[in-house]
Amino acid sequence: MDHSGISVLFEGTNFQRLLGGLWVTVRIAAVALIIGLILGIMLGVLRTFKNRPLRVILRLYLEFFRIVPTVVLLFLFYYILPRQMNFNLPGDQLATLVFALWVAAEMSDIVRGALISVPQHQKESGKAIGLNRYQLYRYVLIPQAISLEIPATINLATRVIKTTSLLMLISVMDVINIGQQIIEANNHSHPTGVFWVYGLIFLFYFLIDYPLSWWAKRLEKKRLERANG
Amino acid sequence: MKKRSLTRLIAVVSVFATLLLVLAGCGNSKKSSSQSNNPSSVQQIKKNGTIRIAVFGDLPPYGWVNKDGKRVGYDVTLAHRVAKDLGVKVKFVQVNANNRVDALNSNKVDLVLANFTVTPERKQVIDFAKPYMKVSVGVVSPKSKPITSASQLKGKNVIVTKGTTAENYFTSKQQNVKLLKFDSKTQQFNALKNGRGVALADDNSYLYAWSKNNPKYTVGIKSIGPKSYISPAVKKGNKSLLNWTNKEINKLTKESFFVKDYNSQLKPYFGKEVKPSDIVLPVK
Numbered sequence: 001m002d003h004s005g006i007s008v009l010f011e012g013t014n015f016q017r018l019l020g021g022l023w024v025t026v027r028i029a030a031v032a033l034i035i036g037l038i039l040g041i042m043l044g045v046l047r048t049f050k051n052r053p054l055r056v057i058l059r060l061y062l063e064f065f066r067i068v069p070t071v072v073l074l075f076l077f078y079y080i081l082p083r084q085m086n087f088n089l090p091g092d093q094l095a096t097l098v099f100a101l102w103v104a105a106e107m108s109d110i111v112r113g114a115l116i117s118v119p120q121h122q123k124e125s126g127k128a129i130g131l132n133r134y135q136l137y138r139y140v141l142i143p144q145a146i147s148l149e150i151p152a153t154i155n156l157a158t159r160v161i162k163t164t165s166l167l168m169l170i171s172v173m174d175v176i177n178i179g180q181q182i183i184e185a186n187n188h189s190h191p192t193g194v195f196w197v198y199g200l201i202f203l204f205y206f207l208i209d210y211p212l213s214w215w216a217k218r219l220e221k222k223r224l225e226r227a228n229g
Numbered sequence: 230m231k232k233r234s235l236t237r238l239i240a241v242v243s244v245f246a247t248l249l250l251v252l253a254g255c256g257n258s259k260k261s262s263s264q265s266n267n268p269s270s271v272q273q274i275k276k277n278g279t280i281r282i283a284v285f286g287d288l289p290p291y292g293w294v295n296k297d298g299k300r301v302g303y304d305v306t307l308a309h310r311v312a313k314d315l316g317v318k319v320k321f322v323q324v325n326a327n328n329r330v331d332a333l334n335s336n337k338v339d340l341v342l343a344n345f346t347v348t349p350e351r352k353q354v355i356d357f358a359k360p361y362m363k364v365s366v367g368v369v370s371p372k373s374k375p376i377t378s379a380s381q382l383k384g385k386n387v388i389v390t391k392g393t394t395a396e397n398y399f400t401s402k403q404q405n406v407k408l409l410k411f412d413s414k415t416q417q418f419n420a421l422k423n424g425r426g427v428a429l430a431d432d433n434s435y436l437y438a439w440s441k442n443n444p445k446y447t448v449g450i451k452s453i454g455p456k457s458y459i460s461p462a463v464k465k466g467n468k469s470l471l472n473w474t475n476k477e478i479n480k481l482t483k484e485s486f487f488v489k490d491y492n493s494q495l496k497p498y499f500g501k502e503v504k505p506s507d508i509v510l511p512v513k
Contacts, residue, residue, distance in 0.1 A: 011296045012295070012296030012297045012298070013296070013297055013298045014296055014298075016298075017298050078335070078337075079328070079331040079332075079334075079335045079337075080335070082335035082336060082337070083334055083335050088335070088336055088337075091337075168325075169325070169328070169412075170328075171322050171323050171324060171328075171332070171337070173323065177286070177323065178294075180286070180287050180413060180415045181286045181287055181293065181294040182294070182296075183287070183415055184286075184287035184288065184289060184293055184414060184415055185287075185289060185293050185294055185295060185296065186296075187289075187418070187442070188439075188441075188442030188443070189442075191443075194415075194419065
């Protein structure tokens with residue numbers, strides 16, 4: 001086992017460093033998700049209103065963040081905006097901001113979709129008993145929309161976590177970046193280290209993402225059971 | 230009426246929330262930039278007490294991270310010395326080959342010490358100080374199928390890293406060679422090992438080191454294209470730090486700091502065929 005690549009993982013502080021990188025990854029994803037979800041729900045509700053200019057603006061916002069690849073967004077915010085507009089943030093805060101804006105855009109579409117798929121008669125019944133717009137959303141539409149949107153939201157969360165692997169491009173010391181440092185530092189003494197380091201990173205991502213997607217599946221199943229009796 | 234005002238309220242609140250997110254960032258930067266027009270001048274660096282230096286994190290023996298999580302290497306030793314002579318702390322920012330220029334121009338770092346080769350194209354967008362190393366492009370290939378002359382590369386796949394001198398040279402001077410471009414050193418060597426190209430082009434000193442540790446490969450072409458130099462780089466127009474760095478390089482060359490740096494950081498990595506004088510510049 002002397003020259004087996006697996007020893008690379010446990011040499012010196014390598015393992016702690018990988019865990020530290022994972023923490024950076026998780027922290028950025030978590031903060032971005034929290035901010036993005038809150039903002040996204042507000043934007044999603046606004047998108048169901050009949051105000052045309054508002055809907056056009058929000059639609060443009062959604063399409064911009066959905067169409068432009070995340071790599072390009074990161075580059076744009078990290079390298080190009082600072083030069084043009086004197087807008088300078090450290091890499092990890094900037095990454096959180098970009099991801100939050102992206103999550104908000106995607107989330108607004110999920111929320112809008114869920115809100116308009118609540119059966120029309122529910123809305124009409126609400127109006128019939130004299131609820132105003134706020135009450136209608138608060139007591140009728142949003143509670144019913146939540147169960148519709150949760151699985152899609154969790155899927156969005158897993159996508160965000162996976163996409164954090166792009167952060168190495170803007171000098172954020174995430175788990176992939178640290179993995180590459182370790183691989184390069186040990187490349188000559190342990191050529192098979194690549195396999196083990198990436199294997200461990202795979203395991204990390206899997207351990208975070210799999211429970212989430214399992215949870216999403218379970219919620220979806222429960223919802224169907226409830227809906228169909 | 231009630232409904233309307235509520236709609237408006239929600240609209241205003243969310244628009245403000247979005248704006249706040251964006252402006253929070255702007256506000257910060259305005260504060261820092263109003264202190265001085267040049268956030269990377271020597272005076273400003275001394276005032277801040279830290280110099281931000283861009284280094285590689287995956288390029289042994291120039292800039293890499295050892296098993297204790299410490300940044301080490303030829304460039305890193307120089308970076309520590311520069312910070313010491315300025316009397317400030319050093320903050321390292323890890324970069325890739327193709328974002329070194331952007332890191333400077335968008336004020337992410339004050340100085341780049343990341344094996345940065347001087348080229349006319351780069352000189353137009355950033356300022357280089359005096360060189361502290363010399364290299365040229367080399368080509369490494371498997372020993373079983375060695376490439377020893379440029380003519381053997383015609384129409385074949387050659388692996389390079391984006392933004393390197395090697396990519397530049399082959400794109401402009403050897404247009405009949407097909408290039409496979411990668412984002413990092415890790416990726417380019419994996420591609421060579423997986424046989425995605427017949428050879429890999431990069432700075433020769435770096436390839437000497439790599440082939441010493443990968444005995445199945447040989448640097449078949451030791452030097453192709455013009456000789457080039459490696460220099461510290463600063464943002465275009467940052468005269469203050471540029472002049473200081475030039476003086477520093479002169480001083481360090483005279484006290485043979487670079488030979489010592491070579492012996493401690495590079496020698497263990499290079500084969501016997503490489504001598505300090507192949508890498509370090511002589512005292513003028």
